[in-house]
Amino acid sequence: MKLSNSYAELPEHFYARIRTHPVPSPRLLAWNGSLAAHLGLEELGGDKERLAAIFSGSEPLPGGRTIAMAYAGHQFGNFVPRLGDGRAALLAEVISPRDGRRYDIQLKGSGLTPFSRNGDGKSPLGPVIREYLLSEAMHRLGVPTTRSLAAVATGEPVFRDWLEPGGVLTRVASSHIRVGTFEYFASRRDGEALQTLVDYAIQRHYPDCATDENHVNTFFSAVVAAQARLVAHWMAIGFIHGVMNTDNCAISGETLDYGPCAFLDTFHIDKVFSSIDHQGRYAYGRQAHMAQWNLARLAECLMMIEGEREDYEVRLNEFQATFEAHYFALMGRKLGLSQPDPEDRELVTAWLQLLQDRRLDYTRSFRQLAVRLEADDALLFDDFETRWLQQIDRQPGGRETAAGLMAAANPLFIPRNHQVERAIHAAYEDDLSLFDELHQVLSAPFDAHPGLENYAEPPAENEQVLATFCGT
Structure with a gap:
């Protein structure tokens, strides 16, 4: 295994060194063999007991240096200067033999860290299963996302509103650097740490920015574009983060954190x-607006080390045009529109208004x-149909070309909230x-799955999920 620990080699105030602790009876529930192969971790896959031990935190990952990352964050608009990994442990990084890229391997729900505040550092099994299913579904739907390598039951209860079985998820990400990571150092007026973080983030995610004279501002522009594309994907498939x-806004442009998320019915x-x-x-x-709000907070951090406010406002104002270009391109394909046309946006708007007025299911329609x-x-x-067919x-x-576009752009299966709850x-x-059944259909969401058609059905009235929860 080509393990690395580059983030753990940054200055020590970027993280806290931690040790995870054994759990009573770890049991492997899911192992993502294809992702493991992509990461070059096949040698771990033959022994389920060993996998359960490593990915519950009961045994260390050989060659890793376990840390909890420091970060701050605006939570529902309120700034919290010290958050950090309160129930997560970054085990190591791995260099993929398939694409040469660096990936984080992180446990979620592995116990107390110096950032746990008043929490227990544990996770109920429900959020583990939810994130495993949704993150892998998002990957199959073509959305930039963190992914899930393993799900483990710990054999110990976790108390939230009631006692629930505990679990640990292994999350894989291009990195876990967030807007909140920059806020952590900016709030401390630590310009040296900010510069170190920017240089590291550019090297890891946006190396083309390194040679630009105004490389910090160029880095910001790249993050703006990545976030605009990401939210366009979310909204096109009917996803609500x-x-x-x-602290859940990854500068890599990947979907980070599957807490109280859901897909529209x-x-x-x-x-x-x-x-x-x-x-x-x-x-x-409101998701595009809030992504831009988050990016404004990143700009405030970066201004401490390079550039003027006006420079960042220009870059920030690129968000809306980039978002709209990607969103309407995605929606155009969903409607079978093969060539950009000024009327496309009007058609998309009319279609969404029709869905809302008639209370129709988003994906099925x-x-x-x-x-x-x-x-x-x-x-x-x-x-609407008359205008659409004319176009x-x-x-x-x-119509033949349109049918092909629509079949490739519109899934039969999504992680419907009521089906996730049943699982x-x-x-x-x-x-x-x-x-297992839900994971099977979500692994090939555009294909028919004979005998499993019920997973494509919208919920009955008594099956509707009206609220989702984060599990912390």
Whole structure:
């Protein structure tokens, strides 16, 4: 294994050295063999007991240096100067033999750290299963994301509102550097540490920026573009992050933290699932605005070491145009529109208004719309459908090309909230069959899965999930 510990080689105030502790009876629930192969970790995959021991924190990862990272963050708009990994442990970094890139290997739920504040550092099994399913589904849907390598049951109870079985997730990320990491040092007026962090982040994520004369400002521009593309992906597939605090905003442009997140069933632009988002700050339709707000906080940090406010405002104002370009390109493909046209944005807006007015299921409605390309009977979507078909018929390739685009852009299966909850509750009873079935369809979300069609169905009224929880 080509392990590395580059973040642990930064100055010691960037992290705290920690030791994870054994759990009573670790049991491997899921192992991501394809991801392990990509990371060059195949040699770990033959012994389930050893995997359970390492990825519960009961045994060290050979060659790793376990640390908890320091960071701050704006949580629902309120600045907290010291957060850090309160229930996470960065075991090591690995250099992939497949793509040569560096990846973090991190445990979530592995116990107390110096940043745990009043928490226990543990995780219930439910959030572990949720993140494993959702992060891997997002990867298969083509969304930049952290991924899941392993899920382990610890054999010990964790108390939240009631006693729940405990679990540990192994998360893989391009890095765990966040906007909040920069805020941690900026709030301490530690310009030297900020410069070290910027240099490290550029080298790791945006090396092309290093040679630019104004490399800090150029780095900021790259992060702005990455975040704009990410949120465009989220909204195109109907995903709501739920807790877009600056400590959950990764400068790599990957989806970080699958706490109170959810996928839309019935479409509504102001939909909120998170049980702690009482004001709708991170509602579905506000996600682009809040990403830009987070980036403004990053700009405030970077101004301490290079450039003027105006320089960063220019870069920050690039966000909306980049977001819209990517969002409407993605939505155009979902509607089978093969060539950019000024009317596309109007069609997308009309389609979303129709979904909201009729309280239609977001994901399923795109698949139903695609059927209309071959149907000659009465219209389902009234005036919108007439305008849409006229636009399709004017395109090169007409309806056949549009059908191909729509099939490739619109999944049959998403991690529907009620199905994820069913899998979690079954796992609490030591039944992993629902987890396995759901993981199977989510691993190939655009394909038919005979016998498992129920996983594509929207929830019945009594199955609807109205609130999701972070598990801390």
